[in-house]
Amino acid sequence: MVYAPVEVNSITTNQWVIYNPSPIMKINNNYIYNAGDNYFITRDYSFSGKIVDSLPLSSNNKFGDIVLLKTSGEIYELTYQDDTTDEPFVWKVLCDEQSYFKIQDDSGECKNYIINNIGLNSYIFDRPNDNYFVGEIITQTPSSWVNGKYYSLKYNLGSFNNRNYVYGNICLYENNELNIVLRNGEPYEIYYNGVENVFTGIYYGLKEYDGYSNKVNNINDLPSVRYKIDSMVMTIKDNNVKVYKMENNYIEIQLLPKTIFKDKLTGKIFIIIDNLIDEIKPGIKLNDVIVDKYIKANFKDISKSINLLNSTARIIRQYIPGTSKDFIKFNPQPPKEAINLNMFNVRKYHEYEYIIENKYNINNINIIKNINGDWLFDSKYIDLFINEPIIFEYYDQGEIITLLYWIKRNRISNTLIASSIFNGELLFENEQIINNKYILELNYVPIIGNYIILNGILKIPESGVYDITVIIYYKYVAIVDNYNVNNVYYSINMGNDELVKENIKIVNYNITQNNNKSMLTNNSLTMNILLNLEKNDELFIVYNNNDLQIDVEYNNCYFNASEIARNLRSRF
Numbered sequence: 001m002v003y004a005p006v007e008v009n010s011i012t013t014n015q016w017v018i019y020n021p022s023p024i025m026k027i028n029n030n031y032i033y034n035a036g037d038n039y040f041i042t043r044d045y046s047f048s049g050k051i052v053d054s055l056p057l058s059s060n061n062k063f064g065d066i067v068l069l070k071t072s073g074e075i076y077e078l079t080y081q082d083d084t085t086d087e088p089f090v091w092k093v094l095c096d097e098q099s100y101f102k103i104q105d106d107s108g109e110c111k112n113y114i115i116n117n118i119g120l121n122s123y124i125f126d127r128p129n130d131n132y133f134v135g136e137i138i139t140q141t142p143s144s145w146v147n148g149k150y151y152s153l154k155y156n157l158g159s160f161n162n163r164n165y166v167y168g169n170i171c172l173y174e175n176n177e178l179n180i181v182l183r184n185g186e187p188y189e190i191y192y193n194g195v196e197n198v199f200t201g202i203y204y205g206l207k208e209y210d211g212y213s214n215k216v217n218n219i220n221d222l223p224s225v226r227y228k229i230d231s232m233v234m235t236i237k238d239n240n241v242k243v244y245k246m247e248n249n250y251i252e253i254q255l256l257p258k259t260i261f262k263d264k265l266t267g268k269i270f271i272i273i274d275n276l277i278d279e280i281k282p283g284i285k286l287n288d289v290i291v292d293k294y295i296k297a298n299f300k301d302i303s304k305s306i307n308l309l310n311s312t313a314r315i316i317r318q319y320i321p322g323t324s325k326d327f328i329k330f331n332p333q334p335p336k337e338a339i340n341l342n343m344f345n346v347r348k349y350h351e352y353e354y355i356i357e358n359k360y361n362i363n364n365i366n367i368i369k370n371i372n373g374d375w376l377f378d379s380k381y382i383d384l385f386i387n388e389p390i391i392f393e394y395y396d397q398g399e400i401i402t403l404l405y406w407i408k409r410n411r412i413s414n415t416l417i418a419s420s421i422f423n424g425e426l427l428f429e430n431e432q433i434i435n436n437k438y439i440l441e442l443n444y445v446p447i448i449g450n451y452i453i454l455n456g457i458l459k460i461p462e463s464g465v466y467d468i469t470v471i472i473y474y475k476y477v478a479i480v481d482n483y484n485v486n487n488v489y490y491s492i493n494m495g496n497d498e499l500v501k502e503n504i505k506i507v508n509y510n511i512t513q514n515n516n517k518s519m520l521t522n523n524s525l526t527m528n529i530l531l532n533l534e535k536n537d538e539l540f541i542v543y544n545n546n547d548l549q550i551d552v553e554y555n556n557c558y559f560n561a562s563e564i565a566r567n568l569r570s571r572f
Helices: 288-296
Strands: 001-009 010-017 024-027 028-032 040-042 044-048 051-053 066-069 074-079 090-095 100-106 111-115 123-126 131-137 149-153 158-160 163-165 170-174 175-179 188-192 194-198 204-206 207-217 232-235 240-246 250-252 256-263 269-273 277-279 310-320 327-329 353-357 365-369 375-378 392-395 399-426 437-439 443-448 455-460 464-478 489-494 497-503 506-508 517-520 524-531 540-542 552-567
Touching: 024 090, 024 194, 044 066, 051 100, 123 175, 149 188, 163 175, 240 256, 240 269, 240 277, 310 365, 464 540, 489 524, 497 524, 497 540, 540 552
Parallel strands: 044 100, 051 066, 131 149, 131 188, 207 232, 207 256, 310 399
Antiparallel strands: 001 010, 024 028, 028 040, 066 074, 074 090, 100 111, 111 123, 149 170, 158 163, 170 175, 188 194, 194 204, 232 240, 240 250, 256 269, 269 277, 327 375, 353 365, 365 375, 392 399, 399 443, 399 552, 437 540, 455 540, 464 524, 464 552, 489 497, 489 540, 506 517
């Protein structure tokens, strides 16, 4: 409706006149679309149209057209003038704040953008397809940013590089700029450090917590047990709960409206809705599923078999020292959600050291889970020829994974099986391309054994534990000044893996200049490591030059291998 001049019977007077409104109208931070019979009201700051460098002539556009002015980030609509409904129509600002904009290119493909920093420093950036990200949650500005990485700002960065940021912004660092990808205060999820974090638009929370539970007399009481740093603790009074994180003291965590809490002490799973708790009762135990599938089902008769889940079995062989009588970690570790099929007991073994999750009695072997969530077994009663596996199972993406651990002892040997002296030189003077790494393919002369083969590769003859020692005497032609040599080192490698490394010795001529350093021209170094190796594993020595161009001489160097313990052959 507009108050405008209207002619009736050749007489012109100002009257209220109803006319079709603009396709989109903004009233008090709300947007009204299609005002009339089929209108709807929204606070969704999303628009579609064309991106322009300057406002086009109104005559080349139709009533209701939308454009994004690239220079300012403002969105304009072609609409009525202030005092008339007659043409020509004019461009008026529809939105002058952070918003989303969609265009359709010549191929018909739609592209979505976000407009940030309305004004002189405005910028347009790609809007993601969803509100789920993988990246890093930061609480302070890092010393350096990583291109192509998402950052969630768990602090108020404020103004940075002529751009404004607020608490909770999700940004992509690209082209050396920190680009906001969602509107301020919009909820999203970010996967960081193996955990799904949720930003509600106001605060951060987790969908799921693992921790311990304490019953309290008053819901405002702090947990009665002091757990280790970073532990999560839930206090319960009737059906009311609070969740705390142990730092120097207990800090209350603001929960999402709906949260899952897994109790490490009891194995129970709870759902928390608006700080009210309810235990999740499983409809069927995983063990029952396994029994039905593997025992009760007749696999020869497909009609009688019950294939509730797919299954995969994996055999893991682990060797332990021959004299070991302590708790030893399973290697590799079963997943934290894995269970023993014979789990029956839950109690504290040591107040702050171990929590026993089960006592699976295979030849008197106790299996425990420590307070860090690591699985261990008591090696005291593992004999030399145990012929039964320790079994774990867990569920992963519709499949039951069975882990069969065969634990064997090593036989003590401590025998020097290989020793070679080696000499030679690396000459870079005439090379056009200097590599970062050089395998020491020098002149190896065997002293004991013949396991150091061509090009200085030590080939392991039998599976077991080995003591590997390398002694290198090196000499440089001359001192080289003004090189940062901190990253020049030797290493013992297996394939692409550096098993142990030792930096060369350096001298600082002037400690006020970080790069005024030089290597000692004549020195030695020793590398030593204990390794559990398999038959036919290959070890070799690598000089990590890292672009330091200088000739090197080697004289009377040694490559030694001693067999400490041999893995006993299995009887299965």
